[in-house]
Amino acid sequence: MSIDAAAATTLPAEARAGTALRSVTRRIDWRPWTAFAALLALWFAAHHFGWVPAKYLPSPLAVVQRLIREVTAGTLLDDLHETLRRNLSGLVIGVAAGLALGALLGASSLVGRIVGPTVLAQRQTALFAWVPLLAMWFGGGDTGKITFIAVAAFQPVVIGTWRGISLVPATYRELSHVLLLSRWNYMRLVALPHALPMIFTGLHGALIYAWLATVGSELFLNISPGLGGRLNEGSQLFEIDLLFLVILLFGLIGLGFNTLAERAEGLLIRWNNR
């Protein structure tokens, strides 16, 4: 590396720019993008050579045009706003409930023994099995949707919090006895900090499940403003460009959530390893 650096200082300007460019390209990992680029190329080719009828596969350009049209008309942003509002409302409710019940389960072995198996059984039911029931209880409107999203977010958080708090090593529990820590101080100083990485894994899961549930609730429950509603619209009116656009958006937002969670998790781990 030091040899590189020494060489760079003696090289002419354009060569130096070349090495700078190369070092930038070296820093960006190109590998994940190759599959993406290949897929895009395949899409272009399939459209261009007519492998798939245009009725079923829009051209990439048509999707971009649709995006511009939707954005300038303001419709897409409204839908995005509705979807995110629903998603975040459900997420907040589900996470809060999951944290509270998880803490209770972890703090009291009696509650853990009585309620725990039911929580574990609930985890085994496939998420979407809840849709018909919640629709009957809360209706197919916003309440039903947000409840479903909350149920989805609740599951990983309650498990992570419960495990994190109940799995405090015996050595720390012994120490807490010797130090005569009250239950509150034990939770605050020992159990919660110990559980933090596991709680965070639960939050990460909640973010992903809540997003899945948001898409699902908008598709399977009443049609209302939101990206899922546009997806239904696209399939019923056979607007293939709209379908593609919305699916891409769902993917991108999901990817954004996941990246956000991973970044935050990385920060937490660094804090934990101080």
Added chain:
Amino acid sequence: MNAPFHSPSPQAPATAVPALDIRHVSKAFVVDGKAVEVLADISLSVEAGSFVSIVGASGCGKSTLLRLILGLDLDYAGEIHLDGRPVEGPGPERSIVFQEHRLLPWLTVEGNVGAALLHSGLDAAARRRSVAEHLELVGLEAFAKAYPAQLSGGMAQRVAIARALANRPRFLLLDEPLGALDALTRLRLQGELKRIVAYEGATAVLVTHDVDEAVFLGHRIVVLHPRPGRIAAVLEVPEEARADRSSPAFVALRDRVLELLGVSLGEGRAR
């Protein structure tokens, strides 16, 4: 000095009643459905302010005995009294230093020491003062804001000692507190421990398998034999032995303890 049979009070423990009184304690664990005896008929009294070293091979129940004194385990035969009262659970007058420092990694040094004072009834200012004082006592006042992962093994163990002393316990239990440290750090901390315990005036019970440490720190040495743990001998440590590691009294006592532990000294001398 005090009249015999004087009823003890926590402020001025009467010397006639031993501060720590262990009477015919036996303890068994159930392993694979069978009872395995770990301690057999242990009787020992310790006067206030004295330092007792318990030595024995691993598996002789040394650490178990400390757990019983701490009140972490009440399932045993016999009686343990502190100032004439039976042990019914952990209490603020007892504290322990474990072999591993057992500091909470997410709390700073002062946070860890301060955790021992949450139950003390002291206000926040008094707690802060006690934390600072005890960190100074172990020479780590400059590291109050550091996290355990930033400390060496010896420093972390000094913090654990400060934590154990912060609440001014009258009984300090030491479970091989220097066992995980390198030889040089151990020697240095032995000297510090002796000074600190004398300064605090605590009654100390040290469990160790390091015979030199037992002789250097203890006023008395209790030698345990293993499986089940039972007292083989109780030896007084002469003042000159405690004062000087190379004194003939020290060497003689150490050899006597090693002999009681069944270590053949012939091989060592031949080398």
